[in-house]
Amino acid sequence: MLAISYVVFVDGNKVLLQLREGTGFMDGYWSIAAAGHVEPDEGSMDAALREAREELGVELRTADVHLFISALRQEPFIGANEVVDDFYLTTCWSGTPQIMEPDRTANLRWFDISHLPQNVVPHERPVLLELLQD
Numbered sequence: 001m002l003a004i005s006y007v008v009f010v011d012g013n014k015v016l017l018q019l020r021e022g023t024g025f026m027d028g029y030w031s032i033a034a035a036g037h038v039e040p041d042e043g044s045m046d047a048a049l050r051e052a053r054e055e056l057g058v059e060l061r062t063a064d065v066h067l068f069i070s071a072l073r074q075e076p077f078i079g080a081n082e083v084v085d086d087f088y089l090t091t092c093w094s095g096t097p098q099i100m101e102p103d104r105t106a107n108l109r110w111f112d113i114s115h116l117p118q119n120v121v122p123h124e125r126p127v128l129l130e131l132l133q134d
Contacts, residue, residue, distance in 0.1 A: 021106035
């Protein structure tokens with residue numbers, strides 16, 4: 001089983017997305033701005049904080065990050081039959097989000113939650129739309 005942690009950055013009615021490029025998975029699609037595999041001997045929350053720092057250059061405090069949705073999905077084509085996705089939500093961070101991995105990210109942009117681009121990674125879209133329910 002594979003575990004992936006995501007950090008959904010929300011500012012008012014906007015959400016931060018990255019345009020994937022050079023990753024080999026869903027390139028050309030908009031994705032939650034910070035996400036990555038949970039490393040061995042690493043907790044899901046620790047992975048979320050690390051990914052935000054590595055991918056966006058921002059620091060998060062554990063107190064400002066909350067588990068929003070945890071989901072199990074089937075993805076046999078990526079080498080794991082089951083994937084656990086933990087989606088964390090934050091509205092508070094230190095630093096300005098920026099592209100830290102230009103070989104994996106073509107663009108970084110804020111989108112109105114009610115007007116997401118059509119090409120959002122399919123398993124992430126329902127999570128983002130859930131923000132409209134809150």
